[in-house]
Amino acid sequence: MEDWFFTEEQRMFRESLREYLQNHITPEKVVEMEEKREIPRSIHDAMADFELFCPLVSEEYGGAGFDLVTAGIVGEELARVDPTGSTCVYYLVPASWSRMIYLYGTEEAKQELLPKMTKGRMFCGIASTEADTGSDLGNMITTIKPIRNGYVVNGAKNYISGIREARNTDGGHVTLARQDLAAGVRGCTLFFLPLNSKGIEISLDREMGREGMSTGGFHIDNVEIPERYLIGEEKRGFYIIHEGYEAARGIIACVCAGAALKALENAVAYMKERKAFGQPLARYQGMQFPLAEHWSRMMMLRDWAYKALRIMDQEKQGKASRMESSQAIAMAKLWGPLWAFDAINFAMQVQGAYGYSLECTEQKALRAIRSFGWAEGTSEVMRLIIAREVLGGTSWKGY
Ligand SMILES: Cc1cc2nc3c(=O)[nH]c(=O)nc-3n(C[C@H](O)[C@H](O)[C@H](O)COP(=O)(O)OP(=O)(O)OC[C@H]3O[C@@H](n4cnc5c(N)ncnc54)[C@H](O)[C@@H]3O)c2cc1C
Incomplete structure (x- = not known):
């Protein structure tokens, strides 16, 4: 089919x-x-x-x-x-x-x-999180101030993906900063910040997975950026930044489905091969029932993730509202990392002690997928978005 x-x-x-x-x-x-x-x-x-x-x-x-x-x-x-x-x-x-x-x-x-x-010659990341605030964007310390022909930026960003990749390619990050300090999120501006600008000092972190990618932070000390790097209108950054998050969240849900289905396929191969108490593991209902549950969840996740992305595509054609697509994407991003983590954990368990060895593919996937419980918006923030639309009556009605 x-x-x-x-x-x-x-x-x-x-x-x-x-x-x-x-x-x-x-x-x-x-x-x-x-x-x-x-x-x-x-x-x-x-x-x-x-x-x-x-x-x-x-x-x-x-x-x-x-x-x-x-x-x-x-x-x-x-x-x-x-x-x-x-x-x-x-x-x-x-x-x-x-x-x-x-x-x-x-x-x-x-x-x-x-x-x-x-062409892959310049890395483009996102920098909104800071040491003392991630979900609560209105309380960030990074500021942006208009000057003649541009802006001056001060502050610091932390837990940012692609620091080394941006540095090595003269790239940078789509960055959020406060322009009107009294206005909270309503006073934030979005702009592109080249990471090799004078006044930026970077640091790198060690993460529990995703080894090929760097994560870190940077201090921003009186960095001047030209007017042309403004993204959208001044002080509208908080409203438009969500479109970036939502594209990333929808793709993350597909990543979760791909990683978990691959892990389950590996578990199935192992269950058919490995014998315990005289027969293959696959013969035991104790193995079949969790397999059936994780497999069904992943099939549902996959369907919903693509549907949510389709709703986002429809929004651009005027066929769905912003609120409908935010909620549909949040549902996929809420369950993607949680269900995929459980499915991959099951795939590890099936493989006995080998599941815990560093060679085992599934433990790599488990460490990678865990990051999506925070990155591009936490599971709790996804729940807040879904509840906001359900309670507000702006929930997706295409069912
Ligand atoms: C591997 C990795 C890569 C990342 N890459 C980037 C990046 O490239 N760019 C970037 O800007 N950020 C990045 N982040 C940061 C990520 O976006 C933040 O971790 C996330 O937004 C949460 O912010 P925080 O960590 O400050 O947690 P906080 O916002 O301080 O939250 C702490 C906990 O409280 C919960 N919480 C907060 N508010 C509420 C509430 N109202 N109700 C219930 N629970 C609540 C949160 O869900 C979380 O569990 C990355 C994170 C990770 C782990």
Whole structure:
């Protein structure tokens, strides 16, 4: 049976992408990525050749002009071949945030930045979180002040993905800062901050997974940025930043489905092979029942994740509202990391002591998927969004 939510073109794209990624992101390459703690050049080049960098940007600026459903397919397929999730993040963060420059950036910035980003020659991240505030964006300390022909920025950002990747490519982060200090989130402005600007000092963290990608923070000391790097209108940053989060959240849900289904497939192969008390593990109901539950959840997640991305695509065509798409995406991002974590944990358990060894693919996936309980908005924030729309009567009504 075909996936009802894909067009014929998307089905064909998925097939050729799956084969391509299996050939280029091999288990050996994944080990190399973990050991060197960076994305190998050959993987980067393979992603660039298949036009996987910033594909939501139109062809006019060098992108592949994907819709969000197709962007989700890439996340799912990368998760199947890279259990560390590093390439998934390397793909989905620039994809979601370059889209914001494409949708709301100035023409000058688009001409300057997007052709490099879409070729994988410039990394584009997101910097909203700070040491003392993540979910509560209205209390951030980073400020932006207009000056002649531009702005001056002061503050600090923490737990930011792609610090080294941005530094090495003269790239930067779509950044949120407070312009009107008295107005809370209503006074925030969004802009592009090149990480090699004078006045920026970076630091790197060690994370529990996603070894190929860097995470860290930076201090911003009187950094001047040109007017053309403004994204959207001044003091409207909080309202538009959610479009970036939502694209990322929808793709993350597809990543969760891809990682967990691959882990369950590995568990099935093991259960059929491994014998205990005279018969294969797969013969025991104690194995079959949890397998059936995790498999069903993943099938439902996958359906819903693509549906949510489709609602986001429809929103851009005026066929769904902002609130409907926010809620649909939040539902996928709430259950994706939670259900995938449980499914992968089960796949580890099935494999006995081997499940706990560093060689086991599933423990890599478990560590990667756990990050999505926070990154691009926590599970609790997803619950707040869903409840807000249900209580407010603006919930998705397309059922
Ligand atoms: C691997 C990784 C990569 C990341 N990459 C980036 C990045 O590239 N850019 C970036 O800007 N950020 C990034 N983050 C940060 C992430 O966005 C934040 O962790 C997240 O927004 C939560 O902020 P916080 O960590 O400050 O937690 P807090 O907001 O302080 O929350 C702490 C806990 O309280 C809960 N909570 C908060 N408010 C409420 C409430 N009203 N009701 C109930 N519970 C609540 C939260 O859900 C959380 O569990 C990354 C995080 C991780 C783990």
